[in-house]
Amino acid sequence: MSVISGELHLLDSIDIRGKIVTVDALHSTKDFAAWLKGKEADYVFTMKGNGKKLIDRLEMLNIKENSHSMASTEDHGHGRVDKRTLYLRKELPFWLNFPTAEQAFIIERESIIKKSGKVRREHVYGLTSLKDADARVLLQLNRGHWTIENKMFYVRDVTFNEDRIGVRSGSLPHLMITLRNVIMGIFRKKRPVSDRKNHPLLLLWQRHRSGIPLLKNVGQENKRFAQGSAVSQGTAAAMK
Known part of the structure; x- marks a missing residue:
């Protein structure tokens, strides 16, 4: 069973x-x-x-x-x-x-x-x-299943190393899940694919796999990222 x-x-x-x-x-x-x-x-x-x-x-x-x-x-x-x-x-x-x-x-x-x-x-x-x-429909359904698997669960298991994060008690596990969802959303909506691996949030996450130090630094890192984006946008505007 x-x-x-x-x-x-x-x-x-x-x-x-x-x-x-x-x-x-x-x-x-x-x-x-x-x-x-x-x-x-x-x-x-x-x-x-x-x-x-x-x-x-x-x-x-x-x-x-x-x-x-x-x-x-x-x-x-x-x-x-x-x-x-x-x-x-x-x-x-x-x-x-x-x-x-x-x-x-x-x-x-x-x-x-x-x-x-x-x-x-x-x-x-x-x-x-x-x-x-028919076979064509079933192959499409199977591919659709693995599209979800690869875009969601593979990222959680491999990129974020979710199973090895030693957070098990209180409200922190829910907070960490929310934070991972936010980061995944940023990758897919705000940044080009070629630039995602250098995103400061992912780099910070990789330095702090337990997630706890990350909570202390994520606000500061996000602020730096926002400032960098503003500078890039200003530079692009000046070049036009």
């Missing part, structure tokens, strides 16, 4: 009728799928090592060889070429033992490092309750 299964009552107040839900592999369980269908929602799940028996059964489907729909994308960026191909199969057998699933799929990923030519390949299996969705 997934960690989320015992806490589903916390989500009862959310109206998700007609919505499509994507989650991490940890929550891709029969219990959660049944709960979503009971709320008149659909799902797109991906499976990893936490569902080994289910993955074994998915492998037995030979999805790629028995697919009825296929879609692929190719992206260039960060010195890589990333190719993703999704194969989709309908008419799932009863022995798959995932009653709410209507279709199964496999996503093959190939990443090529342009400079070295090194190639990395991997694949993941998935299930969906969407009966009429």
